[in-house]
Amino acid sequence: MNSEALVVAVDIGTSSVRAMAFDIEGRILERAQIVYPVIRPRPDFEEQDPLLVRNSTYDAISRLFSSGTVDPARVAALSFSSQLYSIIALDAAANPLTNSILWSDGRSEAQASAIKEAHGPLWLYPATGCPMNSIFPIAKLAWLRETQPEIFRSARRFVSIKEFVTAPLIGEWAVDYSMASASGLFDIAVHRWAPAAIEAVSVDSSKLSTPVSGTRAFSLMANSPLSNLGLARDVRIFLGAGDGPLANIGSGASRIGAINIDLGTSGAARCIAGAPTTDGDASLWCFCLTDKLWAYGGIVTNVGNSYQWLASIVAELTNTGIDEAYELLNTRVAATHAGSEGLLFMPYLRKARSPYWDEKLRGTLYGLRPDHGIAHIARSLLEAVAYDLKTIIGLMDKRISTVPKILLTGGLSRSPVIPLLLADVLDREIIVPHQNEGSIAGAAILGFAGLGMINELKFAQPSDAQTSFAPDDVRKAKYRDHYHHYLQLVEALRGANLT
8 A cells, every 4th residue: 555645534523524634644634624503402302414414524525625735546545433322213215214313312311211120220231331321322212112103113224323424435334333332232242233232122133234343444336425526446435433432542542541531512531441341330331442442431421512501601691702701711710729619510411421320410509609700610610520530530440450641632622721620630640642633533543554554553653742731739639529529419419309
């Protein structure tokens, strides 16, 4: 393979799709991005138009070449990253019968609870690595079967948004192991659909895509939506993996025990495992990453979206733009003492996922006094995110020998507050790579690996430029006490029956 060959990596995100052209050393030669909306028809429902997302993906790839910077003939492969947990019902002609039901959607809470009550909270978990919860497509399919029986019966196929995008390119319905394992329907040890799981939601395996390795090479269909871009006839398509597990690879946390925290709209902490890893309480999930690697960790659903909620209120009250509101909050937070003067914020504006998986938890402010202001509220929200991540990493440490330094990626890694806050709360050194494109860079790396151009899951000459944040002894002691108060409040709210 020509060392000048490029990989175009595509990340199908919640708020936008991005396409970037990478060379083998990890340099980004060109990029394109298209933003699209989330549809919220009623509380707890969060969806997207799958046709809009698919067409936006093709348009983003096309725009990548429109400047002329990148010659399409140099592209050896396209490799995909995608948001996890989505599900779409399709008819026999592969037309959507539903919108794409997103990871953040909580409509299937009752169905997830019913499955847990009938079978116990650990049922299926050792095989699938997925705690039973409304975030996972297994629960969303149960909701569809119960509330939309005509659509459920008439559906020919159930797919994620990535499959919906890639099928017209490769001419078949295939799903990479990583995406499949985030469905709650997949046996992560043997890399195939779990019979008990698909039987639980009355879905025949013929209605699910064929599971394949994310580095299996597919040919681009001659009449595909990308056939007019000038790509080489032998260009390869790699399905890649889910955006969460790929963030570990793209950030440089690809060896066993390495931890990546990825903070954006939502957040996650994951470490790489050399075998399927679960725990006795179904606290964390375990997803396939490659044929021989797994990602063990947890998702925190209330991160950038919750901070955005607060910033939007500030913007409205001050009659400023959202960017000015963020700048105001960040400035005030940086000037506020660790521990937010005793204020505790339960950040669960959306459903509480890891580490509690408790649908009863709701957004809560506790300990509010007249001397607290917006800065205390904002800082206590960010501190709560760090506390949940601390709990997740503590659970990881019980199963896997983790690397002390943590790699931080995602949009919030660029925050003037977050990296130092995490260092203090977690009492670990936080490393922020200057090349901060975790998931999409991970997709590019899998593409080069699939082409046989690299032997390890990293670029040939990855940049080592980074910024390090060390914990402060005084602040970490303050946070240690505050963290225990936070845990006590969480447990008290979990025990309260206020729904």
